[in-house]
Amino acid sequence: MTESxxxxWVKQATIDQSGGNQGSLTTQELTALRKDLKRVEMERDFLKKPQPSLHGRATTL
Known part of the structure; x- marks a missing residue:
C-alpha cells in the first residue's frame, strides 16, 4: 500500500462522514454515478450496432 x-482513503472517509460538502462526492454518490455511466455506455453501444430493418437488411443509425 502506498502512502498516497x-x-x-482517509480523504474519502472524511468526505463520507461530512456528507460530501463543498462539491465533493461521497462513496455512495460515486458508486451510483459509476452505475449510471455503465448503463448509459451500454445503451450507447447498443444503439451503435446495426439494427435489422423490416426489409431484411441491416441498417445503421
Missing amino acids: ALRQ
Missing part, C-alpha cells in the same frame, strides 16, 4: 493510496 492511504491518504486518498
Whole structure:
C-alpha cells in the first residue's frame, strides 16, 4: 500500500462522514454515478450496432 493510496482513503472517509460538502462526492454518490455511466455506455453501444430493418437488411443509425 502506498502512502498516497492511504491518504486518498482517509480523504474519502472524511468526505463520507461530512456528507460530501463543498462539491465533493461521497462513496455512495460515486458508486451510483459509476452505475449510471455503465448503463448509459451500454445503451450507447447498443444503439451503435446495426439494427435489422423490416426489409431484411441491416441498417445503421
